[in-house]
Amino acid sequence: MDDFVYKKAFLDEPEQIAVVETVRGLTPGFYIPRTRWGKAMSLRMNCLGRHWSARDYKYHTVRKDVDGLACAPIPDALQMLGQRAIVATRYLPQGLVRPFDSCIVNWYPEAGSKLGDHVDNSESPEAIASGYPVVSISVGASCVFRMGGLSRTDPYEQTTLESGDLVVFGRSRRLAYHGVKKIIPGTTPATLPLPEPGRINLTFRIV
Numbered sequence: 001m002d003d004f005v006y007k008k009a010f011l012d013e014p015e016q017i018a019v020v021e022t023v024r025g026l027t028p029g030f031y032i033p034r035t036r037w038g039k040a041m042s043l044r045m046n047c048l049g050r051h052w053s054a055r056d057y058k059y060h061t062v063r064k065d066v067d068g069l070a071c072a073p074i075p076d077a078l079q080m081l082g083q084r085a086i087v088a089t090r091y092l093p094q095g096l097v098r099p100f101d102s103c104i105v106n107w108y109p110e111a112g113s114k115l116g117d118h119v120d121n122s123e124s125p126e127a128i129a130s131g132y133p134v135v136s137i138s139v140g141a142s143c144v145f146r147m148g149g150l151s152r153t154d155p156y157e158q159t160t161l162e163s164g165d166l167v168v169f170g171r172s173r174r175l176a177y178h179g180v181k182k183i184i185p186g187t188t189p190a191t192l193p194l195p196e197p198g199r200i201n202l203t204f205r206i207v
């Protein structure tokens with residue numbers, strides 16, 4: 001089996017609505033992350049379970065570079081979606097599924113919002129070496145997503161991620177480069193309580 005799996009329509013419409021309502025109702029809520037150079041990222045973020053700092057690229061228990069508040073725990077309903085993704089894609093058998101300790105919620109609010117090509121490597125060496133997959137669930141506007149290899153210059157597969165789509169990557173692809181090139185305006189389902197062009201992505205990890 002490929003270690004990068006893409007599954008269309010993982011979430012049905014009521015589940016997509018529930019995800020948006022859940023993430024918009026969290027306290028503490030979204031913030032605009034700033035890099036170590038003080039530059040504002042083009043998205044809003046809320047880290048659940050553990051806080052990932054855009055300043056030092058490390059995980060913390062509090063939102064140290066934002067407002068010092070403890071981050072909200074991962075709601076059970078979201079944790080269940082993350083774990084279900086691993087079984088639904090047959091990435092691992094049910095008995096090997098473990099709870100995620102981090103769910104980063106990214107909200108891309110504009111057509112120009114993006115996330116440059118990067119590797120998810122802020123996690124502990126043991127977590128990365130285990131090859132346990134990263135689960136990424138998208139809701140709202142479609143985006144152009146690209147997944148590459150272990151070197152920045154390896155070829156990339158480009159995919160349009162639509163509302164409800166799922167991406168799972170681990171094992172040999174755990175440290176693969178990936179990024180969000182752009183948000184496609186006019187694609188946010190009208191039934192979602194999310195201003196257009198809004199895209200929400202949930203990324204679950206064991207850190």
Ligand SMILES: O=C(O)CCC(=O)C(=O)O
Binds near residue numbers: 104120145
């Ligand atoms: O928004 C996405 O689809 C990807 C998010 C991502 O790669 C990350 O948060 O590390």
Ligand SMILES: [Fe+2]
Binds near residue numbers: 118119178
């Ligand atoms: Fe990532």
